[in-house]
Amino acid sequence: MKINPVLNTLNVLWDTDLLFSVTDKYDGACLFTSTDDQSYGKNIVGINPVLNFTDIDVLESFLRENRSASDTPLVLGHIAYDFKDRLEDQGLYKNVHERIFPEFQFTLYEYYMIADNSDRTKIDLIRMDIPRKYDRIDPGSIFKVDPVRISGGKSVYKGSSLTKEQYQNSVSKIRDYILKGDIYQANLTRKITAETDLTPVELAVRLKNSNSIGFGVFAKSEGKYVISTSPERFLKTDNGILTSSPIKGTVERSDDEQKDIENLDTLLNSQKELAELAMIVDLIRNDMNKVCTGVEVKEFPAVMKLRNVYHLYSDVTGMLVTNKFSDIIAALFPGGSITGCPKIRACQIIEELEGIGRGLYTGNYGYVSFNGNMDFNIMIRTLFCDKGNISFNAGGGITLLSDPENEYKETIHKAKNIYDALNMEEIWEERYCLTEK
Numbered sequence: 001m002k003i004n005p006v007l008n009t010l011n012v013l014w015d016t017d018l019l020f021s022v023t024d025k026y027d028g029a030c031l032f033t034s035t036d037d038q039s040y041g042k043n044i045v046g047i048n049p050v051l052n053f054t055d056i057d058v059l060e061s062f063l064r065e066n067r068s069a070s071d072t073p074l075v076l077g078h079i080a081y082d083f084k085d086r087l088e089d090q091g092l093y094k095n096v097h098e099r100i101f102p103e104f105q106f107t108l109y110e111y112y113m114i115a116d117n118s119d120r121t122k123i124d125l126i127r128m129d130i131p132r133k134y135d136r137i138d139p140g141s142i143f144k145v146d147p148v149r150i151s152g153g154k155s156v157y158k159g160s161s162l163t164k165e166q167y168q169n170s171v172s173k174i175r176d177y178i179l180k181g182d183i184y185q186a187n188l189t190r191k192i193t194a195e196t197d198l199t200p201v202e203l204a205v206r207l208k209n210s211n212s213i214g215f216g217v218f219a220k221s222e223g224k225y226v227i228s229t230s231p232e233r234f235l236k237t238d239n240g241i242l243t244s245s246p247i248k249g250t251v252e253r254s255d256d257e258q259k260d261i262e263n264l265d266t267l268l269n270s271q272k273e274l275a276e277l278a279m280i281v282d283l284i285r286n287d288m289n290k291v292c293t294g295v296e297v298k299e300f301p302a303v304m305k306l307r308n309v310y311h312l313y314s315d316v317t318g319m320l321v322t323n324k325f326s327d328i329i330a331a332l333f334p335g336g337s338i339t340g341c342p343k344i345r346a347c348q349i350i351e352e353l354e355g356i357g358r359g360l361y362t363g364n365y366g367y368v369s370f371n372g373n374m375d376f377n378i379m380i381r382t383l384f385c386d387k388g389n390i391s392f393n394a395g396g397g398i399t400l401l402s403d404p405e406n407e408y409k410e411t412i413h414k415a416k417n418i419y420d421a422l423n424m425e426e427i428w429e430e431r432y433c434l435t436e437k
Helices: 018-027 054-065 081-087 164-180 200-208 257-268 271-288 327-334 343-354 404-422
Strands: 006-010 030-034 042-051 073-079 104-115 122-129 155-160 186-194 215-221 225-231 233-238 240-244 249-252 292-297 302-305 309-313 316-320 364-369 374-377 380-384 389-398
Touching: 018 030, 018 042, 018 104, 018 200, 018 215, 030 073, 030 364, 042 054, 042 257, 054 073, 054 104, 054 327, 081 302, 155 225, 164 186, 164 343, 164 389, 164 404, 186 271, 186 343, 186 404, 200 215, 200 225, 200 380, 200 404, 233 271, 233 364, 240 271, 249 257, 249 271, 249 404, 257 302, 257 309, 271 309, 271 316, 271 327, 343 404
Parallel strands: none
Antiparallel strands: 006 122, 030 042, 030 215, 042 104, 073 104, 073 364, 104 122, 155 186, 186 389, 215 225, 225 380, 233 240, 233 374, 240 316, 249 309, 292 316, 302 309, 364 374, 380 389
């Protein structure tokens, strides 16, 4: 199918809450940012799904057929962490999968909206010129949605896939693997589940308001929702330049200004955190060298300032030698910052210790444009919702210098915004290091 985009500009007073409501009404996907820094990209919304692609080779053919000079988004979609099994030899992994969402799905939508944070009085509306057999939305009705209402709803904690003791024991086991020479580090996470009477749109608004978000997602597919408040970019391509921005190193923020400065200074001088970032940056460099020349590391370390934590990160760039989407994914997926290194052995240990599939968590959500440019996040700080049942993960990178108690506390600090947005009751198991018992 050959697609042509038709651009119109609408004069619409908009905010991100309105984009969420439109996305929910028309079974769409919204890639949003709650920061005015345009380096993170614009808000992109696709509504009214026309075609789904669940095979990477079929998608590759579709992208090639519709290649043009336009930077308009062509497809939006996700790659689940568990998709890693399809990229390696059979039997290398244990086939541990979570199948709530498809492991690979990209969608062509009837309409795309590009909303620039620098001008909240207009929206670029792009209609895909597709065969008439597909249902069309009346452009005049797109923004006729109910206003978002923030209720006093609550959520009830149901449990964690790993208890505090199990998580800390797993940290110790990873340290043993490091001492034996199996790996240098591994990323360990646990899944937290709950029930809520908050609506998905309300949850998205609460989470959006909780932090400065660079690579957010609010997506609806067959009644299930993905709400991501990720601060991390997996990869971006722009006119042949590939950039990956791994995050490694975290410290909590403090309301006390002097304590906050001291915490950041501790992070910047932490042997453990700097070594962790250096190892993952080196892994990313090696991955990118499979599809790039001139790979180089930008500022090391750079600091990301969020509401509840500081992160260390670095930008790694290179000149692509291929324009094939599948080649780029095969080289870099899954992101090294959420696996460990060496990557394959770290993934095997993750399967052993976590015991369940990750599904979309630590996978990627993003878009590919007509001209081949693409941008994907890493789905951390991400909530999944299905008929009032919700789940999210929290974790971190484990090295030889990791302290099991501190690593468990780090998962709680990273999840604090989600706990607060869910309006979840105080759970001692989960929040003991944030509040007094």
